[in-house]
Amino acid sequence: MIGVLQPLTPMDWKRRAVKYYPNQIAVVDGKKRFTYREFGERVNRLSNALSALGIGKGDHVAVILPNIHEMLECFYGIPQLGAVIVPLNYRLQSEEFDYILNHSDSRVLIVDTEYLPAVEPILDRVPKLEHLILVGEGTTRVSHARYESLLQQVETTEPPVVDIDENDMLSLNYTSGTTSRPKGVMLTHRNNYINAANFLYHLRVQHDDVYLHTLPMFHANGWGGVWSLTAVGGTHVCLRKVDPEVIFQIFEEEKVSLLCGAPKVVSMLVQAAEGKNLSPVQRRMGTAGSPPPAAVIQQAQQILNLEMHHVYGLTEVSPFILYCEWPRKMERLSAEEQATVKARQGVELLFNGETTVMRQDNSGQEVEWNGQEIGEIVARGNVVMKGYYKQPEETAQAIRDGWFHTGDLAVIHPDGYVEILDRLKDIIISGGENISSTEVEGALYKHPAVLDVAVIGVPDETWGEVPKALVIPKPNIPVSEAELITFCRNRLAHYKAPKSVEFVDHLPRTATGKLQKFRLRERYWHEEAKNVR
Template sequence: MNHQETKLHLTNSLHRCLQQTPEKIATIFRGRVRRYDEFCARVARLAGALHAAGLAAGERVGVLALNSDRYLETCMAVWWGGGVLNPVNIRWSVPEIVYSLDDCDTGILFIDDQFVPMAAAIRKTAKREPTFIYMGEGETPVGMQSYESLIAGHEPVEDAWRGYEDLAIVMYTGGTTGFPKGVIQSHRNIWSGCIQRIAEAPPVRNGRSLHAAPLFHMAALSRALNQFIAGETHVIIPVFNASEVLETIERERVTEIGLVPTMIQALIDHPEFGKRDVSSVKRLVYGASPIVAAVLERTMAVLPGVEFSQSYGLTEAMVVTTNPPENHGEAGRASGLSLSVGRAAWGTSVKVVDEAGNEVPRGVVGEIVIRGPSVTRGYWNKPQETAGTLRDGWLHTGDGAWMNEAGYLFIVDRMKDMIVSGGENVYSAEVESAIGRHPAVAMCAVIGIPSETWGETVHAIVVPRPGEPVSEGDIREHCRTLIANYKCPKSIEFRTAMPLSGAGKILKRDLRAPYWEGKAKKVN
């Protein structure tokens, strides 16, 4: 047997689709439809173009673009050609982008219309000027190669069949808690994570999954890979936009969608929500950050019959826990299990430990540590950071949580986001959940700010619902009915919007910055 045949390859799903369902629709992007035989042919030709551009086995290829059918073709073409994918964070500035390209020596960069204006600065400042491949919809800019011309002008090549421990991705962390690090994931890591998710919740049969969350993020990309493995159809929009999501669901009869909580809230609050036909949706998967109970309850009320499930994972580990649909029903909400991130996924071990690495009793808050087949080998060229995160065979997540007797995990905060006020530990997620239950609150975030008396005090940033006035006193009085007084915000500010990462997470780092500027440390 050829050794290559025993490996786990991310491209294997395409071979299966080409063999079994070549005429099935693979991708739909704003009216552009491609079948699997067309998709695979384009991938093989694009891989040939990458070889002509100098791609060798294991070399990195970057993608700086919004979601599209071409984004998915590019991912698969990089692996088909034997390369390693570097999906660039679309919210980054030029210096941050250049840092990621330089850090892992990325020689080819796919770029679309949104980011073409950055190309000159990238060229000027990158240590290695990348070969630019323009994947947009307009005329190809001077100095770049045309995506469609490359496909038309190159013969298809055979799959390189790299797999198993061969590197597949260098995916840089979003930088919400520090300087970006390149998380390395092998074909085995990613394939294992996908199969673990499918074992828990197979994609909807003959379904159409909508990709609205950014594909540079592991949660969104892994959902796309699951769809390829299952041989189902991808529906793609460039970025999350509540109006376009609703319109696309109605037009394309979308059956499944994955969103982060901020997106879910924007969707159900949109004035067109009740006017669009979303009856085709059978499943909504959410994750990436905790969801406020009130938002979950409202969403379930306006989407009766939809299957809700949650997953918790990291860039460093695709899947950690899953919370199935049965815990989102009336009984699950009554028991509180709907607010859990679920139990360890099949094949993954999860513990909650203290600072010394000892497992804490059930119900006690500690740090989540994990091990399993989807856990990263570490960070690109950062042995010290790798050693600090991977200790004694366990990945230390930095997430604070407690576990109940049945093994359900309840996340309370990033450990470094925990607020210590007057010697008491306050977990921002608990306070945010209380504030979020106020009917006039659209979105909120809780941070610790410096205090000479208490070390830190609880500070809330609130985005009110349009046309629903609310005061600081209203918020405080509301919180006192739900949580202990020492946990209630001592100060509150109102904003019209929150700073969000490309993955839709609230950037607490940016919220904290003005309060801790000039301080020697960021917590007291």
Template structure:
């Protein structure tokens, strides 16, 4: 028998089997059973339908972690529309492209971020912005032209709307990358892709219906790595954390008996630093698992997390385009057979029904010697369908070195266990605190300064963030440009996490015969005594 794999299957199972159980604990402590959550989802779906949202239309959400994020995702998808989560950390002008590219007919926003898109609302008529309905969590506080989210729900029926005829091949979501090689790319995942990824990811992180997940990772990151589906369908409990704070994390772990959380190594280090000076419990009654991605945690961090906090680390790797997760280090057999901390430190090997290769420039697999470098390519049911409105980029992604495989752009080695070690980014991406930063984007802004002649941005080691942007600059003759002046110049034009934290002025930068700056030479100066692992 063949049935379509839909994202809504996870919600439906939770309502059917766990309807009277608490499914979500909101930021303010309000508890919602899965039945209550479903009623709110249906109310929002009915509002969207009343506003004319149809199958294939887009609904955008600008929000930190919230129970309303879960509601908007399912309310959008069950009527066949595409859910478009937006990074709430961007600058106002950075939303212009995202809204223009995805053309949502409805935009919902946390009230603390409505000012970032108000300029789009004000110019709707003359600029041709697609958004017809604007919804804020607190409409009165957001101001004129914004519906109140709770008012919208109160005005509409909790009855389940008639769902359109959905196919597993229908588009479910558009997830924007960080724009590391130019404009952000909209990654299109179908219902099948999101559903399938949630299945395998839930297995590898060992979800059960008594699990309680604390949302320490941003939900807008690839729809919460798929846990909005997986944990919901399994019948676990979501505990919302709107803004990361170490003290609040430990408080909620104890209060709600949290058993699972996620976070970049930066998050782990912040939690360890807090725990060292605070007299707080690190667990409730249940043991805690923590999944980490982005830069791999140093072995010393892994030891501290496991020895001091008593948590078990699961390291994974992937990308927006791949579900995200395509590898995992969660292998008890491999850990028992080898160096535990060496195994956990690696991004791991392929997840269930996923194919991973590390290939040379001709598309052939490199030796599994943990030394020879190549590009990571992937095949699997969780890999993207296409880039939104970018057919050429889509073709290149699947037909570069090896035909029919998705090319991640990540350079890696692999060992005889076929476990990856990510050693660099093909496109010079900086990963700082779990956020991808395009050096090209930052350089373009620096070049806008009239005193800058040549500039290169690289990632350099940072104790807290793993790595951080550093600008190396040659100024125009006679310039008196100062470090703090240039940093402030970028902070006025970019999201602050993208901006250089240091600037070094030089007489020249190493270049090839064609004028291309040799960044690898610059990086060697700063990473010579450090492990450069980005995964």
């Protein structure tokens, strides 16, 4: 039979939601509310408006928007046209926008006027960019159209008829560039569908869920949440900026049941909640982006009554490939033991394919399940990217011998749970001993005076390099360098404890919460090879 099989694409979930939940609230954005019927019509208007501008299958449309309803509409209106969405980190600087807009070959840019000061100066240096579409009240002297006006000018609210292959690119997502120029990751309709299905299953997304978009939608397509809630007719609640006080208010007003965020966001919520009388309602929260300290997970569960779900992945794998599965037997553990297990990256998700930790001797063998032998996390299957855009050599380096190599060092515990020790580039080699910077950070987070911390290797004439901790202390809690070093020595092998502690006001992070350790190392390594790898 012809035409029975349909491509795996999250676009189909919008069709289903409009069909079965037309009057259900789909999107809440401040005082604005849209039903699934209204949301579907707006998405279709966007597709047809772009089509009228000459945009079609395979064309690239860049988007620089915060977590607002227009951003959510773009995740449907652009791909269902067969075009490719290029969601950009709105915190980038002008030169970074210049590089990505040119490298991505974007023909259209949809941008919130809040970000025009960084975007406007470089527009004349992006020759392939044909159309500028503004969202918001601001303006520019550069020729442009208004998002809302474009939608209202469209006569039809029917979806475009486009032949989409599930292996066509849906999104071009740029890596956070923690060590080098960001790379464009080509994710297909199939990649994103499978990842969003994992989001649905493992975070137990249901029809009655109200999901708060605390995670930037530009980051790995909101990990898939931009589509998963729509699949079951759940409600998307937009959040322009992460502000704990606003989040707590929305928790109560909108009856939020689910949210996601980097460990840094979890820590912010925990700190802001101290001393408050918050509702005892339990909510589910997914966290990923960097290894979460067990102490932060424990605090989130105790102070905020959050049921924490730890997932792991990278943009190149759509991004989920591990999930900290939580069987009922784990409930018998103490709160501290539960937090320690929940800080692990866990086991393969149901739909992503195969993930393991492989020995670094090029033997192609898995490490022993003993929690001791260190190897690199590798993956293959349904969520691995199509490749890096216009970078075949980098693609070949990342995907080799049938596996995607993550660059993350880890062990496998006897129960099969994977636990990251460090990035290959962040491991500290001191006197021949490997020291996990994240392990040392996890120990420091348990000290009541530590608000945020980064551990890096710094040069040492005797040992080659030794661990150094850069700590942001909590206000009004005195602490000394000696106290923190002793605190670590009482909990870790002595060679792992930091040899020095520096108190700082700020730690460089990407917009998704990842520490930019290469920036911290620059001060200490100068011309030496460890500087930026």
